[in-house]
Amino acid sequence: MFDFWTGAEDLPVYGYVIRAAIVYIYVFVLIKVLGQRTIGNIHPLDFLFGVIIGDVLGEPLADGDTELAGPFAAAALIGGTHLFLSYLALKTPRFRRIIEDEPLVLIENGQILHKELRKAKITMESLLMDLRLNSAVDLNEVDYAVLESSGQISVIKKSQYDSLSPNDIGQYPQSKGYPTVLIQDGHVIDTNLNKVRDRTWLYEQLQRHGLNDPSECFFLTLDNSGSVYLCPYTNENEKQNA
Template sequence: MIIVVIRTLILYTLVIVALRMMGKREIGQLQPFELVVIIMISELAAIPSENVGIPLLSGIIPILVLLLTNLTLAWISLKSETARTIICGTPSILIERGKILEEELRKNRYNLTDLLEELRIKNVPNISDVEFAVLETNGQLSVFPKSQKRPTIPEDFHITTKYEGLPLTIIMDGKLNNKNLQESDKNLPWLKNELEKLGIHQFEDVFLASLDSSGTLFAQAKQQRKKVR
C-alpha cells in the first residue's frame, strides 16, 4: 500500500510540474496539440499508479517525452509564423458586416445553434449588430459589434480619464503585507488610523484590506463567529 501511495505522489508531482511548464492557460484556451498532450499525460500517469506491476519509469519517460515535444512545438510556433499556422491553424471569420458566411461555418463544422449561443453569451443577440465574428484557433469566438451598437467610452466624448492601476492587497485574512504597504507609499500609523475610522482595532480582525490607485482604502472586518454554548 505504501508503494502505491509513493508511486502516485511521484506521478502526481510530475504531472503538476509538466502542466506548470506548459504555461498558465485555461482548458478552453489551449491549442489542439496542447490539449492532446494533457489528455495523454493524464492517461500515462494513471496506468502506473493503478498497476504496481508496471515499472514507474514506463509512466515517467513517456510523460517527459510528451512534455519535451510540447515545449518544442510551442517554441517552434513562437519563432515561426508559418509553423504556427500549420500547428495551430488560422482564425476564421464567421460573420462579416452582419452577414453569416455559410461556407466558413461548414468548413469549421460550426452550426447556427452554437453561433447564436456564443453571441448571446457575448451579449450580442442580434446578428445584424455584428460587424465581425471571428472563430479563434483555440475555439473561442471573438465578437466585434458595429460602431453604432458598441458601448460608449469616455474617448467618444473626448473625456480624459485618470489612470487606474491595480489595487494593492494590504491585509488578507488578518496578515499584513508589508511589501504592498511600502509600494503604496503608506505607513503603519496611517493604516492603523484608517482602520480605526472603520471601527477595526487590530490587523487580526481584518478579513481583507486593499488600496486602490487613488489612495482609497477598502477594508472588511472578519465575521464574528457565534460561540457555541
C-alpha cells in the first residue's frame, strides 16, 4: 500500500506519480523556508544547493527501489546547512568574504584595466557586450565598470553623460509610488479598489476611455500621483478567451 514511499522493484506508474507530487511539494516547502531568492543572478551557494538537491531528490523519481525517507532526510540536512551558511554570511562580514566574491573594478576613470580583465577571465568582446546592455555603447561616456559578485557588470557613466533628472532642472514631481491593480482580466479587484477609490470613480474612468463595463477592460492601474493606466481588450476573441 505504501510502496510509493518505501520503494519497490515493480513500482506501478501511479507510485511514480505520487512520488513526483510529494517531492514537488517537499521542494516547494523547502524553498519557501529558505526564503525568496532571485533566479536571474543566482549566487554560487544557491547554485550548489540547487544541483545537490536536484541530484538527491531526483534519484527516487527515476529509481522505484529507493525509499523516500533517506533522500528527504538528506535534503533537509542540505537545506538546513544552506540556511545556516546564508545566515552566517549575513551576520559575519569575514565569513561573507569567503563565500562571496568582492566587486572587481574593470574600468576606472575611463581607463580599461587589462590586468583586472585577465583576472576575471573576461574578454573585450564580453565587456563590450555588457556595456551595450547597460546603454553604454560609447566608451568615452564610461567612468567606471564594476564586475559585481552576482556576475553582472554595472556601469557608472561620467557626470556629463548622465540623464537629467527633474531635480537637476528644479522640478519636484509627486512620487508615483507603486501602481495599484484595480482591474485584471476584466474583473474588478475590490480589495484594492476599496483602498484607493470607489466604483463611481472606476466607471468614470472606464467611460472616459470609451468603455461601459469592467469586463471590457483587460488591465487598469492607479498610482499615488493619480495617473491611470488602462488597457482594453483589443478584440472580442481576447475577451472571450479571458
